[in-house]
Amino acid sequence: MRFDFNTIPDRRGRDAIAVDGLGDGSGFAPAAPMDGFDSIPLWVADMSFATAPSVTSAIHERVDHPFFGYYEASDAYYQAIIDWHRTRKDVSDLVREHIGYENGVLGGVVSALNVLCSKGDNVLVHSPTYVGFTAVCNANGYKLVHSPLVLDVEGVWRMDFDDMERRIIENHIHAVIFCSPHNPCGRVWERWELERAMELFERHDVWVISDEIWSDILLDGHKHIPTQQVNDWAHEHTIALYAPSKTFNLAGLIGSYHVIYNTWLRDRVDKEQSLSHYNSQNVLSMHALIGAYSEEGAAWTDELCQVLSKNASYAYEHIRDKYPGVTCARAEGTYVLLADCRAWCDEHDVSYDEFPHRGWAVGVTWHDGALFECPGFVRIAVSVPYSQVVEAFSRLDKFVFGVSEARF
Numbered sequence: 001m002r003f004d005f006n007t008i009p010d011r012r013g014r015d016a017i018a019v020d021g022l023g024d025g026s027g028f029a030p031a032a033p034m035d036g037f038d039s040i041p042l043w044v045a046d047m048s049f050a051t052a053p054s055v056t057s058a059i060h061e062r063v064d065h066p067f068f069g070y071y072e073a074s075d076a077y078y079q080a081i082i083d084w085h086r087t088r089k090d091v092s093d094l095v096r097e098h099i100g101y102e103n104g105v106l107g108g109v110v111s112a113l114n115v116l117c118s119k120g121d122n123v124l125v126h127s128p129t130y131v132g133f134t135a136v137c138n139a140n141g142y143k144l145v146h147s148p149l150v151l152d153v154e155g156v157w158r159m160d161f162d163d164m165e166r167r168i169i170e171n172h173i174h175a176v177i178f179c180s181p182h183n184p185c186g187r188v189w190e191r192w193e194l195e196r197a198m199e200l201f202e203r204h205d206v207w208v209i210s211d212e213i214w215s216d217i218l219l220d221g222h223k224h225i226p227t228q229q230v231n232d233w234a235h236e237h238t239i240a241l242y243a244p245s246k247t248f249n250l251a252g253l254i255g256s257y258h259v260i261y262n263t264w265l266r267d268r269v270d271k272e273q274s275l276s277h278y279n280s281q282n283v284l285s286m287h288a289l290i291g292a293y294s295e296e297g298a299a300w301t302d303e304l305c306q307v308l309s310k311n312a313s314y315a316y317e318h319i320r321d322k323y324p325g326v327t328c329a330r331a332e333g334t335y336v337l338l339a340d341c342r343a344w345c346d347e348h349d350v351s352y353d354e355f356p357h358r359g360w361a362v363g364v365t366w367h368d369g370a371l372f373e374c375p376g377f378v379r380i381a382v383s384v385p386y387s388q389v390v391e392a393f394s395r396l397d398k399f400v401f402g403v404s405e406a407r408f
């Protein structure tokens with residue numbers, strides 16, 4: 001490996017809610033561990049890996065020119081995005097005018113909803129559901145209608161197209177928040193699935209907000225197909241949202257973007273997102289993106305995906321082989337695994353509320369599935385060095401699923 005994904009960083013006191021945000025009483029963060037256990041950050045979706053060296057050198061270079069006045073996004077910024085989408089996502093028709101800055105993907109989701117819906121409108125999502133969608137829709141007066149994903153006989157999460165259609169018709173739905181790859185289920189949708197979903201959305205005039213923030217994190221050779229590339233209808237009826245933040249661990253720098261091909265739709269979203277005057281890029285974040293979406297950044301991403309594939313496989317196989325009563329689908333993209341612990345809880349007479357605490361007590365800071373509309377599940381972000389993944393599961397063996405239950 002050319003890059004370091006093995007060092008366990010000490011992020012304490014260094015602006016990281018993953019390590020300093022435990023036990024804040026918000027209901028979002030896990031509880032702090034018992035004395036004697038350090039915490040292994042497996043909850044909030046960031047990584048215990050330093051970002052790519054090409055990102056830090058781009059920022060350093062810019063800081064060495066100590067002028068930070070008003071500026072316009074540069075040609076290099078747009079070109080970096082266009083090249084990244086061409087080389088990593090096989091997109092050949094993206095040009096500068098299709099790209100628009102967004103502070104965050106979730107903010108972009110809200111701007112898109114404000115264009116496509118009236119307040120109080122119903123919006124389709126799949127469940128389990130990324131907690132951020134729930135939060136921003138509730139905060140902005142949109143009602144989520146959940147269509148459950150279902151596990152097929154091979155243990156793969158699939159869309160239930162009949163259920164989606166029924167809910168669209170019954171609830172007069174004309175907008176969907178489509179998560180691709182899917183957080184928290186870890187699915188990288190196949191072409192036939194995307195085609196069926198888009199045919200369904202076209203049939204019922206459902207405009208698509210496609211959150212593709214995870215589209216660079218692909219495990220075991222899975223390929224991401226951008227929603228807009230599925231067919232001509234999807235090309236013109238989709239607002240797609242991207243960011244370097246998941247891939248390069250840059251959430252704290254702020255900086256995302258949308259891709260919209262349809263001129264009317266793009267003008268509406270650009271207008272909507274401009275209204276607050278808060279949606280402006282930081283110059284260091286622009287240079288971070290240029291450093292990220294570079295050849296060296298691509299090499300780093302390839303290695304990252306190898307590391308995460310190994311971590312995710314270890315976690316999946318460990319759960320499958322050692323924890324009767326717990327089921328988990330193999331993650332194809334993202335770095336999160338969703339483990340269904342309901343049967344184990346039922347058998348051991350442990351409530352779904354209490355169960356996550358058993359891991360938190362010993363520093364396994366997985367995320368409570370209740371936040372993702374699936375109580376009794378836990379979401380495990382394996383974006384830590386491999387040795388910490390192994391350590392987390394050894395604690396689970398011993399203190400949660402194994403012989404030491406008595407201590408709770």
Ligand SMILES: Cc1ncc(COP(=O)(O)O)c(C=O)c1O
Nearest residue numbers: 045104105106107130183213256
């Ligand atoms: C699917 C998805 N969308 C959006 C976000 C957050 O994006 P942002 O911080 O750019 O709003 C996350 C973060 O985990 C995510 O998983």
